[in-house]
Amino acid sequence: MRLMxxxxxxxxxxxxxxxxxxxxxxxxxxxxALAAAWEAVHANTPxxxxxxxxxxxxxxxxxxxxxxxxxxxxxxxxxxxxxxxxGRSELHCLEVKARCLGEIKAGRWPR
Numbered sequence: 001m002r003l004m005x006x007x008x009x010x011x012x013x014x015x016x017x018x019x020x021x022x023x024x025x026x027x028x029x030x031x032x033a034l035a036a037a038w039e040a041v042h043a044n045t046p047x048x049x050x051x052x053x054x055x056x057x058x059x060x061x062x063x064x065x066x067x068x069x070x071x072x073x074x075x076x077x078x079x080x081x082x083x084x085x086x087g088r089s090e091l092h093c094l095e096v097k098a099r100c101l102g103e104i105k106a107g108r109w110p111r
Contacts, residue, residue, distance in 0.1 A: 029089055029090065029091040033091055034090070034091055034094070037091055037094035037095050037098060038094060040094070040095070040098035041094055041097050041098045041101065043098075044098050044099075044101040044102035044105055045067065045101050045105070046069075046101065046104050046105040048069060048070065048071055049067050049068065049069050049070075049101070049104075050067065050068060050069075050070055051065070051066075051067040051097070051101075052065060052066045052067065053065070054090050054093045054094060054097075056090075062086050062087065062088060062093075063086070063087045063088070063089060063090050063092070063093035064084055064085065064086045064087075064093065065084070065085050065093050065094070065097045066082060066083065066084045066085075067082070067083045067084075067085075067097065067100075067101060068081060068082040068083065069081040069082075083100060083101070083104065085097040085100050
């Protein structure tokens with residue numbers, strides 16, 4: 001089973017990466033699970049990147065969380081290296097963000 005989530009990496013043209021999972025595979029949200037997810041996010045964040053807090057978007061009924069590289073020069077407010085993870089719960093969103101940041105840190109994404 002794979003986890004269902006979406007991650008977006010913005011260049012001048014947006015790309016979308018998606019993992020899919022059965023809803024039953026989503027973990028139960030406990031304080032320990034949230035703490036572990038936050039540790040994974042911090043461990044996988046590439047050097048110099050900044051991560052924003054997760055937030056619930058009522059319009060889409062999903063959680064999202066962004067990260068960006070502040071060292072790049074934005075062009076009129078647009079960032080080329082901005083990453084947004086989307087999940088069905090706060091825990092799911094954190095897990096997706098940790099996985100996405102791990103891919104960036106390892107240099108496997110984007111290509």
